[in-house]
Structures are given as C-alpha cells and as structure tokens.
Amino acid sequence: MIMNHILSLLFILLISIIYKSVEENSNKRLFIRSAIPIKNKTWTSYNGAVHLSPDAIFEPTTLEELIDIVNLAIINNKTIRCAGEGHTGSSLSVTKDYLVVVKKLNKVTVQKHSKYGWTATAEAGASFGDLENALRNHDPPLTIDSAPIYDTFRVSGVVAVGSHGARTYSGITSDQLCSMKIVTGSGEVNEFSEEINKLEFNAAKVNLGLLGIMYSLTFRVEPMYNLRLTNIYAPLNWLDNPLNIKKLLESSDSVQLYYWPYNGFDQNEDPNLHDFNKDRIVVKNWLRTNDTATYTKQQIEKIHEDQQHKSIELYKQIYYNFSNPVATSNVAAKFLSSNKNTSVVYQTPDAIHHFVYEENVSKYDLVAFGFKVDPDFSNVAVEFSYAIKSLYEFAKKGKFPVNYIVEIRILKSDEALLSPTFNHDPKALYCFLDFITVTGTPNYEEFCSFLAQRLFDKYKAKIHWGKRYEFIPDVTSYLSEVLSDEIKQFEKVRAKYDPDKIFFDNKSLEDIFNGALKDKK
Missing domain, CATH: 3.40.462.10 (FAD-linked oxidases, C-terminal domain)
Structure with a gap:
C-alpha cells in the first residue's frame, strides 16, 4: 500500500517535470521552458533599412539557451536566422520564423595557448570594444591584429560575413580565428578549427549563418604594440x-x-x-x-x-x-x-x-x-x-x-x-x-x-x-557563377551540419546557392 502511494507520488512528480519542460500554447506549438521569446515582436537594423516581425525573437544569455532554441525550432519545424547589433546592410538576418539576437552573449576570456602564445575567446555577442577592453586590461596588455573600424560591431557578425578593417596584412578578421563553436542543426555544439578539419574550418570562418548559431570565437592575440x-x-x-x-x-x-x-x-x-x-x-x-x-x-x-x-x-x-x-x-x-x-x-x-x-x-x-x-x-x-x-x-x-x-x-x-x-x-x-x-x-x-x-x-x-x-540587377545569378566552385565545397559542410536547412532561411542565399548547385552532378 505504501509502495503504491510512493509510486503515485513519483508519477505525479514525473508529469510535473515534463509539464515544466514542455508547454503547449494555444496554437498547438511546443515551447521549451528555457527558450523564452522576448515580448517585443519587431526588430530593426541600426539604420532602419531592415525591419522584421518574425514569429518569435530570442535574446539568449547562455549556451544552454542557444541549444534549447535550436531544439525548439526542430520541434516546431521553424527556421532560424541571427543578428547582433544590426549593422548588416543586406538581408542576412531576415526571417519569418525565429530571430536569435546574440548581443547578450558577451563574455570574454583570455588564456595562454601552447601554439599561439595568447588567445581570447569571445561569446558571439561580444563587441570588439568588449574584446579589446579585456585585452587592454590584461596583464600583460594584449591586442588583436584585425578588427573593423567601429568597435561596436559584434564579433560573430563580423566573422559571419568576412568583414575586416584596413590592416592589409592582417586580412579579414576571420583570419585571426584559431577555433570556434557553433550550435548546429542537430542542437549539438560543434567545434571548428584547422587542427580538427581544415576544410570545415574554412567554411565556418565565413559562414553567413548557414552552419548554425555561433556561440564562441577564439582569436589569436599578441602583446600590445x-x-x-x-x-x-x-x-x-x-x-x-x-x-x-x-x-x-x-x-x-x-x-x-x-x-x-x-x-x-x-x-x-x-x-x-x-x-x-x-x-x-x-x-x-x-x-x-x-x-x-x-x-x-x-x-x-x-x-x-x-x-x-x-x-x-x-x-x-x-x-x-x-x-x-x-x-x-x-x-x-x-x-x-x-x-x-x-x-x-x-x-x-x-x-x-x-x-x-x-x-x-x-x-x-x-x-x-x-x-x-x-x-x-x-x-x-x-x-x-x-x-x-x-x-x-x-x-x-x-x-x-x-x-x-x-x-x-x-x-x-x-x-x-x-x-x-x-x-x-x-x-x-x-x-x-x-x-x-x-x-x-x-x-x-x-x-x-x-x-x-x-x-x-x-x-x-x-x-x-x-x-x-x-538591389544590383542580376546579382544573384552573377554570384552563383563567380562563386560556383567555392559554394560547392561549402555546401558539403553545410549539408553535414544542417541537413534539414534550419538555418537556410534567406531568399538571396537560396537563389545564389541554387544557381551554383543546379549543375552539380
């Protein structure tokens, strides 16, 4: 009798845990409790050129929340695009489903590295001002070689699009990366580096948000000069x-x-x-x-x-x-x-x-x-x-x-x-x-x-x-042709990490990729 009572209590507790983990809203769509959309339903780029009203907007603060957002998208058959501070002038952040704004992921850590001397790991939403302040205040003071002119830009946005400053021999900022972690289409965290897989790392370094949500980026840094x-x-x-x-x-x-x-x-x-x-x-x-x-x-x-x-x-x-x-x-x-x-x-x-x-x-x-x-x-x-x-x-x-x-x-x-x-x-x-x-x-x-x-x-x-x-006439077909070889290599990596195209929610990129891949054998 006592055993039956205990089993009943355990059953009730189990039901309660499940209910707290997953709720069903009035539209019959599932929600994971830690993946909570913000109340605001609109998002605008910094210059007002891009204005969105997606199904939901998220502002995660932890890696666990990022993972839960991807799992929620899988459950609800939704797509995801990302944004930082909104400096991107093209339509890369445009989505009708889930917009993930990463600017609250802004921690920076500095560490010794056996190969590179010093490295700095920045969460996706850290600005270059955040990164450089951490480096400047470190003992010894450090610096990154390549950064955009404006320090308000977020590190993941700069990396995603292959942005850069004016330093000729430092190249694009992505070229300062030694590794990065991305929450991919399975909801898993995958690390990319030259040591793990050079081809995949070269895809991830300018990924246009097509491999998943970037969580952290580790840059080579050096003593201040x-x-x-x-x-x-x-x-x-x-x-x-x-x-x-x-x-x-x-x-x-x-x-x-x-x-x-x-x-x-x-x-x-x-x-x-x-x-x-x-x-x-x-x-x-x-x-x-x-x-x-x-x-x-x-x-x-x-x-x-x-x-x-x-x-x-x-x-x-x-x-x-x-x-x-x-x-x-x-x-x-x-x-x-x-x-x-x-x-x-x-x-x-x-x-x-x-x-x-x-x-x-x-x-x-x-x-x-x-x-x-x-x-x-x-x-x-x-x-x-x-x-x-x-x-x-x-x-x-x-x-x-x-x-x-x-x-x-x-x-x-x-x-x-x-x-x-x-x-x-x-x-x-x-x-x-x-x-x-x-x-x-x-x-x-x-x-x-x-x-x-x-x-x-x-x-x-x-x-x-x-x-x-x-806005340039016929630009997507032009880019399909001029980027054809690179897109075919990139697509192999993209298909591996996002086979269900959770992150492939951009009309321009779809047109460019489809044009480049149409003759793929």
Whole structure:
C-alpha cells in the first residue's frame, strides 16, 4: 500500500517535470521552458533599412539557451536566422520564423595557448570594444591584429560575413580565428578549427549563418604594440602613378585611400561641379613603431567626443537637406577634412578605431566591391579614379549619389571559402572599393549598380556580404557563377551540419546557392 502511494507520488512528480519542460500554447506549438521569446515582436537594423516581425525573437544569455532554441525550432519545424547589433546592410538576418539576437552573449576570456602564445575567446555577442577592453586590461596588455573600424560591431557578425578593417596584412578578421563553436542543426555544439578539419574550418570562418548559431570565437592575440597612423593629403593626379600606392604599401603595414566627394568644389567660386582636378584624396598608412603614443587615454576620449559631435552635425546637414543635393554634396569634406598632413602614434586598438561616429543618430548605407590587385597596382588607381570621375558625370545630370566617403582598402588573401578575398595564393592582394552615403540618398543604388557592372565585367569582383548588394540587377545569378566552385565545397559542410536547412532561411542565399548547385552532378 505504501509502495503504491510512493509510486503515485513519483508519477505525479514525473508529469510535473515534463509539464515544466514542455508547454503547449494555444496554437498547438511546443515551447521549451528555457527558450523564452522576448515580448517585443519587431526588430530593426541600426539604420532602419531592415525591419522584421518574425514569429518569435530570442535574446539568449547562455549556451544552454542557444541549444534549447535550436531544439525548439526542430520541434516546431521553424527556421532560424541571427543578428547582433544590426549593422548588416543586406538581408542576412531576415526571417519569418525565429530571430536569435546574440548581443547578450558577451563574455570574454583570455588564456595562454601552447601554439599561439595568447588567445581570447569571445561569446558571439561580444563587441570588439568588449574584446579589446579585456585585452587592454590584461596583464600583460594584449591586442588583436584585425578588427573593423567601429568597435561596436559584434564579433560573430563580423566573422559571419568576412568583414575586416584596413590592416592589409592582417586580412579579414576571420583570419585571426584559431577555433570556434557553433550550435548546429542537430542542437549539438560543434567545434571548428584547422587542427580538427581544415576544410570545415574554412567554411565556418565565413559562414553567413548557414552552419548554425555561433556561440564562441577564439582569436589569436599578441602583446600590445603601437602603430603610427599618417594622413597625407595628395592631389588627385597622385593616382596617375599606381606605383605610389605599391611603394607606400611595401614600406608600411597598411594603406587606405579616402575621398570626400567634390572636396575641391567651392560654390562661391563656381556653381558648376565639373573640375575633379581640384579634388584631393587622403592617403593613410599605418606603420608599427616603438614610439610612445601621442595622446593620453583622456585626450583620445575627448577627440572621440568631438568626432561624434561633428558626425552628428554632418549627418543632420545632409539628411535634412536632401531636397538641395548640390548644397550637401561636399558637406563631408567641409566637416571632416582638416587639409593638414598628420602623423600620430596610437596603441593598436586606437589606431584601428581612429574615427568614431554617433550611430544612434547617424545612419549610413554601405556598398563594397572586392577585386584582385594587379602586380603594379594599376587597376587600383584606375578604378578609384574612375569612381571619382563618375561622381562628376552623375553631377552633370543633377545627381549626387555619394555624400560621405569613397574609400580604398587593400587586404591580403585568405582561404575562407565564401570570403570575398578567397585565394589559395597567400601573396595575392585584394582591393575593396567602398561607397558610403547617408541612408536614403537619391540615386545611390543607380550609381553603385553602374560601377558594379563595370567591376563585375572587368575583374569578376565580389560583393561584401555584410553590406548592401541585393538591389544590383542580376546579382544573384552573377554570384552563383563567380562563386560556383567555392559554394560547392561549402555546401558539403553545410549539408553535414544542417541537413534539414534550419538555418537556410534567406531568399538571396537560396537563389545564389541554387544557381551554383543546379549543375552539380
């Protein structure tokens, strides 16, 4: 009798545990108790270009919650896409089902490593500011070699799309990885590294969110060092000799070229924009140095504060005067160009993030194209000049599509399959031509599409996955062709870790992959 009573209590307890683990809502869909959606049903990217109302939004804080979210998607036959801070300009985060926002996964740990000396492991939602603060405050102080210009970007988002900074020989940020952990389509945690499987690691390093939800990323880091950042204002005809770029890069750590549109234009002297020969470019280069940093921490904070104020004023002057595009065409040059050559020594993170802007106010669209650099750098100079002169051709038609920056970055190649700088030749260099304008600027898509066609035809240029590209005519079929071999290799890895396509919920990627795989035998 007592035994029956005990068995009854155990049965009731078992039912209670099961009920607490799994609940059924009014729509007959199962919910795992630890995978709780947030109350907010909408999500918007940082510049407002992407706005979603998915079935559910999750903001996990632990690995266990990530696993439960994937298991919940399996149970309910749902798909998953991920987001961080929302800086991605393309549709990569778009989903109608489950959106997982990883920004609350932000822990960073630093450890000694037998092979790499030091490594740092960042959870998927850690910002580069979080990572770099942990490294800077470590004993000894450490740094990462490659990072995006803005330290608010989340590590998983930068890795997923193959993003980068301006450091030429550090390559894309993914090239600093030594391992990563991903919750894949089975709900299991899988580790990827070169030692475990080189091909799979090269797929994971630029994975577009197609292998699962990244949980942690371990980067190679090294003792802190200083960089001298030099800005030289040069006339546009400096580009007439491409060897200027090559020689500067050979004597530097990195090179970047800036151009503020129509910066030689003075409306008081000439109301017509037609003489690009008056313009100048900014030639930036970084060089490792033992010299002491020029500014204190407090001085850098003050410089960044001033930069933020300038960026807000610049943005407002352009955004609120779209109806008068001539007046705003060269506002950026007036606000940001000091017209003075400078040479400043920074600690590495400060040299990488040498300019800050107020992203809660200033909203920009970005488009970028990458192509292989000719040995004499002639195509770099030609395409930068052509882009600048094309702005003047558009201006003659009353169109001013770029009102912030046109820039050139040079990056070394890597072997991440879907990277825009993919190449088995370690000596190959790639040029990235970027166009940045205030969100909503008229004729921006027309201008970028015009240049895209030229770069696609001449160089089989690739797009930047994290920036806008889907408006370009026939771009998905073009990418299917130009990325065909890499996609076929990547697909073998993707199919292994997500056979049910839980994470393959993106129309553009589906079209690109289907086009590349249609002839697969």
